[in-house]
Amino acid sequence: xxxxxxxxxxxxxxxxxxxxxxxxxxxxxxxxxxxxxxxxxxxxxxxxxxxxxxxxxxxxxxxxxxxxxxxxxxxxxxxxxxxxxxxxxxxxxxxxxxxxxxxxxxxxxxxxxxxxxxxxxxxxxxxxxxxxxxxxxxxxxxxxxxxxxxxxxxxxxxxxxxxxxxxxxxxx
Amino acid sequence: xxxxxxxxxxxxxxxxxxxxxxxxxxxxxxxxxxx
Numbered sequence: 289x290x291x292x293x294x295x296x297x298x299x300x301x302x303x304x305x306x307x308x309x310x311x312x313x314x315x316x317x318x319x320x321x322x323x324x325x326x327x328x329x330x331x332x333x334x335x336x337x338x339x340x341x342x343x344x345x346x347x348x349x350x351x352x353x354x355x356x357x358x359x360x361x362x363x364x365x366x367x368x369x370x371x372x373x374x375x376x377x378x379x380x381x382x383x384x385x386x387x388x389x390x391x392x393x394x395x396x397x398x399x400x401x402x403x404x405x406x407x408x409x410x411x412x413x414x415x416x417x418x419x420x421x422x423x424x425x426x427x428x429x430x431x432x433x434x435x436x437x438x439x440x441x442x443x444x445x446x447x448x449x450x451x452x453x454x455x456x457x458x459x460x
Numbered sequence: 461x462x463x464x465x466x467x468x469x470x471x472x473x474x475x476x477x478x479x480x481x482x483x484x485x486x487x488x489x490x491x492x493x494x495x
Binding site: 321322325326327329335338339342343344453454456457458459 | 464466467468469470472473474476477
């Protein structure tokens with residue numbers, strides 16, 4: 289498994305690759321996958337996108353637009369957001385011994401939901417919104433923290449390439 | 461012009477496109493990214 293990864297400032301981790309490099313990799317894999325044409329080979333990241341473009345409902349968490357419904361419970365009982373996000377104070381929601389309703393009302397969780405919704409509103413006009421639902425918060429968090437919105441040009445190129453291939457075979 | 465033959469992998473994707481499975485972050489392999 290190769291994943292893009294970056295810290296909350298948008299800098300790739302030393303052991304990781306940039307989103308741009310990751311998408312380039314996915315496109316290369318996509319072309320090879322179609323070229324080899326072996327039904328036994330399934331690539332989840334591609335499967336998600338293709339299924340959604342073909343009208344299916346296979347949706348990985350990164351294409352759900354619901355980063356707020358995934359939490360991480362750590363061994364000390366603390367609850368933070370999805371572990372793809374930094375384990376920092378701003379993503380702390382509470383502890384396992386608290387009532388669930390209190391955790392749901394956590395100021396940090398409510399702030400996260402607001403952030404996601406603002407970003408979704410920004411993405412709403414994009415032709416690919418129905419596919420990515422504004423994407424994974426891990427990817428656009430650095431842009432949000434800088435006060436801007438996600439710049440997902442590479443992601444759009446990825447979607448466009450996959451869509452072009454499906455169009456090429458009259459599948460759309 | 462003859463229609464291009466659909467690759468088997470894309471034909472299979474078309475058949476399977478009605479799956480309702482939703483994967484979680486765990487399935488996505490995010491353990492590898494733990495801070």
